[in-house]
Amino acid sequence: MxxxxxxxxxxxxxxxxxxxxxxxxxxxxxxxxxxxxxxxxxxxxxxxxxxxxxxxxxxxxRPDLKHDSFTTQEEELIVKLHGAIGSRWSIIAQQLPGRTDNDVKNYWNTKLRKKLSERGIDPVTHKPFSQIFADYVNIGGGLTKPTTRIGCLNRDLKNALASKTEQFPTMVSHLSTQATPPPKNEPTEDNGNPSFELLAQLQAIKLVTEASTSNCTNYNLKTAIVSSSSSASSSLSPSCSSSSSSSSAQANLAQNFCWRDFLLEDAFLPPDASQEQNMMEFHSERFTSQMQILQGEQKSEQVPRFDGVQSIQSSNFEASSSHDTSFVDAMLHKDNEMFLEFSGLLEESIYY
DNA sequence: AAGCTAGACAACCGCGTTCCG
DNA sequence: TCGGAACGCGGTTGTCTAGCT
Known part of the structure; x- marks a missing residue:
């Protein structure tokens, strides 16, 4: 370079x-x-x-930086936002006054990941390991090429599997014999779904913060957005909203997208939601204004607006449950599609 | 006391995007 | 419109320190 x-x-x-x-x-x-x-x-x-x-x-x-340790509220907000938008550290850090993306990233990597794993929650998907195991077992029988699946399991899950040998001896043994490393370019921190745009991400964060201020924390809003946002365009700049090439795709995605497919039970509930009230209200206000700005930009550019808020609030929200099409299923479906499309290439990389 | 290890955090690297002449 | 410089981000590495043997 x-x-x-x-x-x-x-x-x-x-x-x-x-x-x-x-x-x-x-x-x-x-x-x-x-x-x-x-x-x-x-x-x-x-x-x-x-x-x-x-x-x-x-x-x-920078004089506005905090140098003291993270509070419980900050910790919980990081977890929620990470669940909603993945490792977009700069965006997460913007919701934590006085914290930098580097702070948040380091804190996540050194503390929070481990903490979630210890609670039995996969830090990448934010789903309980038990549920992922169940998903795996459910889908495992129908797979023709199980080695293509294991790449979806991130290292935290694999580590957890190792520690859960006593609980799931059969499965761990199965994984250990079949596991192959994921391809270099395969996303592990996100789900590999097609891109949604910044707006969807901001709405996701707004939902997360608003959900924390209300009583609907039982719904895993954050995870709902993981699929839409974490593999969004690598650029989060407003310019991506104006991309004409992405507009039609965006419209299609908006039409075909079903939030319900990705809703899960909340895996990480704050011990005392009321403690977060002030903080969440603060963030919610900030996001409302950000959203207004972005929505204004989109209107002026005649880009179809994907209204995740409405989508959730209107019909699908109450129907969420872990037995609906899950995040893992969506990943596997995508994986299948890719395999069919690039079977030759994948064959090479998998069976070496 | 010395060596080792793990955790925490600061800093670097590489790459994509934006800006500007 | 194009190309180079600057900027910003996320992943990774390096360094320091505390705790343990």
């Missing part, structure tokens, strides 16, 4: 920042503000690349 010009110098310093460097950085920003990071090292007298300066500022030096 070609290094950015600002990072091209051999004498650029790497590694941890010293207090002296921090002081220089702070002095520079307080005087000139942020922006044009490539010029910052020179102007601030730092032997760092601009990228490193920006990172240090955004992740550590």
């Amino acid at each position: 070609v290094r950015p010009p600002c990072c091209d110098k051999l004498n650029v310093k790497k590694g941890l920042w010293t207090a002296e460097e921090d002081a220089k950085m702070l002095a520079y920003v307080s005087k000139h503000g942020t922006g044009n990071w490539s010029a910052v090292p020179k102007k601030a007298g730092l032997k760092r690349c601009g990228k490193s300066c920006r990172l240090r500022w955004t992740n550590y030096l």
